[in-house]
Amino acid sequence: MYYNSTRDNGISKTASQVITQGISVEGGLFVPNEFPEISKKDILNLTNKTYVERAEYVLSLFLNDFDDVEIRYCAENAYTNEKFGCDEITPISKLFDDTYMLELWHGPTCAFKDMALQILPYLLTFSAKKTVDNKKIVILVATSGDTGKAALEGFKDVEGTQVMVFYPENGVSSMQKRQMTTQEGKNVSVCAVKGNFDDAQTGVKTIFTNEDVKEKLLKNNMMFSSANSINWGRLLPQIIYYVSSYCDLIKTKQITMGEKINIVVPTGNFGNILAGYYAKKMGVPINKLICASNQNNVLTDFIKTGKYNRVRDFYTTISPSMDILISSNLERLLYDLTNKNDEKIKTWFNSLNENGSYEIDGETKEKLQQEFFAGFCSDEETSKTIKEVFEKTNYICDTHTAVAVKVYEDYKSKTNDITKTIIVSTASPYKFTDSVLKSISVSIPQDDYEQVENLNSITKLEVPKQLSELKNKQIRFDTVIDKKDMIKYVFDLLELDK
Ligand SMILES: *Cc1c(COP(=O)(O)O)cnc(C)c1O
Numbered sequence: 001m002y003y004n005s006t007r008d009n010g011i012s013k014t015a016s017q018v019i020t021q022g023i024s025v026e027g028g029l030f031v032p033n034e035f036p037e038i039s040k041k042d043i044l045n046l047t048n049k050t051y052v053e054r055a056e057y058v059l060s061l062f063l064n065d066f067d068d069v070e071i072r073y074c075a076e077n078a079y080t081n082e083k084f085g086c087d088e089i090t091p092i093s094k095l096f097d098d099t100y101m102l103e104l105w106h107g108p109t110c111a112f113k114d115m116a117l118q119i120l121p122y123l124l125t126f127s128a129k130k131t132v133d134n135k136k137i138v139i140l141v142a143t144s145g146d147t148g149k150a151a152l153e154g155f156k157d158v159e160g161t162q163v164m165v166f167y168p169e170n171g172v173s174s175m176q177k178r179q180m181t182t183q184e185g186k187n188v189s190v191c192a193v194k195g196n197f198d199d200a201q202t203g204v205k206t207i208f209t210n211e212d213v214k215e216k217l218l219k220n221n222m223m224f225s226s227a228n229s230i231n232w233g234r235l236l237p238q239i240i241y242y243v244s245s246y247c248d249l250i251k252t253k254q255i256t257m258g259e260k261i262n263i264v265v266p267t268g269n270f271g272n273i274l275a276g277y278y279a280k281k282m283g284v285p286i287n288k289l290i291c292a293s294n295q296n297n298v299l300t301d302f303i304k305t306g307k308y309n310r311v312r313d314f315y316t317t318i319s320p321s322m323d324i325l326i327s328s329n330l331e332r333l334l335y336d337l338t339n340k341n342d343e344k345i346k347t348w349f350n351s352l353n354e355n356g357s358y359e360i361d362g363e364t365k366e367k368l369q370q371e372f373f374a375g376f377c378s379d380e381e382t383s384k385t386i387k388e389v390f391e392k393t394n395y396i397c398d399t400h401t402a403v404a405v406k407v408y409e410d411y412k413s414k415t416n417d418i419t420k421t422i423i424v425s426t427a428s429p430y431k432f433t434d435s436v437l438k439s440i441s442v443s444i445p446q447d448d449y450e451q452v453e454n455l456n457s458i459t460k461l462e463v464p465k466q467l468s469e470l471k472n473k474q475i476r477f478d479t480v481i482d483k484k485d486m487i488k489y490v491f492d493l494l495e496l497d498k
Helices: 015-021 040-047 051-062 068-078 120-131 146-155 174-181 197-209 211-219 232-251 271-282 298-305 330-337 342-355 362-371 379-393 399-415 429-440 448-459 465-472 483-494
Strands: 003-005 008-013 030-032 092-096 099-103 136-142 161-168 188-193 222-226 261-266 286-293 307-309 357-359 372-376 421-425
Touching (some): 008 015, 030 330, 040 051, 051 068, 051 232, 068 120, 099 232, 120 232, 146 161, 146 174, 146 188, 161 174, 161 197, 174 429, 174 448, 197 222, 211 483, 286 298, 298 307, 298 372, 330 342, 342 357, 372 399, 379 399, 379 429, 399 421, 448 465
Parallel strands (some): 136 222, 161 188, 261 286
Antiparallel strands (some): 003 008, 003 030
């Protein structure tokens, strides 16, 4: 096995090379040249294993230049009871008959980003040792809220790395902001940018691809890498929980071996749902992949029409981690659906860059629609769903997960499909206390922690310790900058002269 670029099939790299590099030189994303198969027998074998053992198995299929001892070290250190608060790591709870919640938010930062960002530092450290000896790795992150905190937690005090996070000044929830600005660790920094997520993202990309900057870093024995889901090291660990959740449903006798299930994913950058598609491709019995969006419904339109158009209004919603108009990982999916047609991918994504849009061919569109169903909902519907689910089942979901629940309900009434279904639950409701509380209650206190107490007394859901502890933590980072000053900020921190 080796890795190609979606924009150049001639490129061939090892796992450790693609994990350190993040993105290919010509702008393509790295993808494995083949997908190993997981048979029913393999799934059966994994059923009685722990999450760590399942992780080791899946990782070993892809990390072609890691040995077993290294892989075990990564998995054992990332997925601990201490960090995830339970042995299952990704517990499943039953929402309704035949509908399950896969809770991916029991990690240190209370969102699913931990599933990848707890292991990425280990993968990256081993990869760097194999490929770029002794260079300091500088990780730049643009975040709409959850990736930033998860990257900070994952990389804090990891030797040989430095992390800088940029978030939109007014584009994250109050709890997300508090999580980031109080971050501990000697190799981290956090900075607010005046503008929205796309501004922060564009700023980071500009720094990333600037040749002068790159050269200057190299001279000082440093290099950039990425903790965003363009990095294969972010995507790969996400395949694990799709395999693992199927094993869990078998183990608890909710399904029989080989029975197909649907997967519903609240989607932004298309990373999480793509990992589900890869799991299906490898042999996990999955029927439909249901792509749920908020008011920023560029993916819904794309899956319905085959036309991707990012030239549209950007909405700030109550599910901010899905407020994205450029879904990077779609590139990997289209590469696969076109049987690795790197020329087509290049044409489409150049067009996205230059005109803000592209249109795929009829055959690819047909394949896309066979695999995926897409839908979206408004903030109002999201709130209403939180309330209805809570009243019906006593289950309280966050604003992102609620989007998935609503789109799944729409899917069911449209198709009458009664296939058993996993809804991917991506964040703890306490990360978005304000919006969640507003959905189920009328009196909303101003103070963050009074809100948390209120939500707790209504729902009885335990408050994650990692969030309640923030109350007494010192704010360490209060810098706010213009987007044009991001490059200066990076240079100052790295003590490089501009
Ligand atoms: C990042 C995020 C999403 C979107 O995931 P993608 O992989 O970008 O599609 C959904 N919900 C939450 C809570 C997130 O943090």
